[in-house]
Amino acid sequence: MNDLWIRKASFHVAGKTINYPDLHFDFKVDFDDDPEPSTAEVKIYNLSKDTISKLKKGTPCILNAGYQSNSGSIFTGGIITSKTTWSGVDKITTVTMGDGAAEWMKTKVSKTFKQNTRASQVIRGVIGLFGLEVGEIQLEKDVIYKKGKVVHGPLQRELRHIVVNDCKSKLLITNSVISIRPKSKGVITGFVLNSDTGLVGTPEQMDSEDADYSVTCLLNHRIREDSLVRIESRTVTGNFRVVKGNHDGSSWHTKMEVKAV
Structure with a gap:
């Protein structure tokens, strides 16, 4: 337990590594078991102008946090917004981030599957079109589409319909990895x-x-x-x-x- 009091964190963005406590920053990373990609916010104090100028929308970033002998990634994604304000003598840069898969999930998909195709095959086939990483696919009910299946529309909407409505399971997006499992499983x-x-x-x-x-x-x-x-x-x-x-x-x-x- 002793080393749990020695805090350690790092924010990797735009080819730079910002280390805590060398440079002070706060963060909040939200997570839940709904299909929406996770979000995070980092507030960094007194960043250089050069670093601030590189915090552009879409820039990949990784946030690690923990302790001296036990730290790891708590968020992987990309910048949504970056804003710098002043509070007294401190310059505070607030960076909001979204999961890296978020933009892909908005992309439209159009694919037709033949008769007697299982839902698991449809899911893998659709996700495979975009090269997204799959953590696991475990379905409560792996339905068979006897008449075939047409998938047409935004990827996230179509996946949610298949996973949640047809297969009675849940769709999770964590650190750009898609996982699907029964609602009661963890x-x-x-x-x-x-x-x-x-x-x-x-x-x-x-x-x-x-x-x-x-x-x-x-x-x-x-x-x-x-x-x-x-x-x-x-x-x-x-x-x-x-x-x-x-x-x-x-x-x-x-x-x-x-x-x-």
């Missing part, structure tokens, strides 16, 4: 959150159909939407799936909403 992490491993305070029960508890822990770059974690606290002990949350660089916490599994 990613096995082996994480146990308790007072010795970074759990902050006690989980708070939620009045929601989507999540059972709100949980806060020390920033953990490996926790994402759909992570399966075990929580051990005075108020609740059990296994849960992360529904949504964020990595917060101002508090250096990972905040999440979880549902029992």
Whole structure:
């Protein structure tokens, strides 16, 4: 636990690496289990004019965060906007970012599949047209299109219809990787959150159909939407799936909403 107090972060953009704490910056990375690509924001203090001039829309970027001996990527994507303002003597550059797959998902697709084609074949065929990375494809119901299947329209809309409506599954886009799995399934992490491993305070029960508890822990770059974690606290002990949350660089916490599994 000792090294969990030695914070470490880096922002890689436009051929440059901005290291924390050498240069101060805050960040917030949101994540959830809906089909919309993730977003993030970084506020960097007192950047040089040269670096600011290179923060153009679409520029690829990677944000890493964690601790001295345990840090990793919490966001990979591209710049949406960059704005610089002054607060007293500080020059603050705010960079908003979107997942790298977001633009591809807006691209229109038009492809016809023959009779008796499975949904999994359609999904792989459509995604393969754009060279997008696929993490996994596990369908609750791999339907067969006996009359064939016509896919025509924005990629994200068409994929969502097939995955969610036809196959009763969920579509996730994380760090430019597309994953598809049954709604109740998650990613096995082996994480146990308790007072010795970074759990902050006690989980708070939620009045929601989507999540059972709100949980806060020390920033953990490996926790994402759909992570399966075990929580051990005075108020609740059990296994849960992360529904949504964020990595917060101002508090250096990972905040999440979880549902029992």
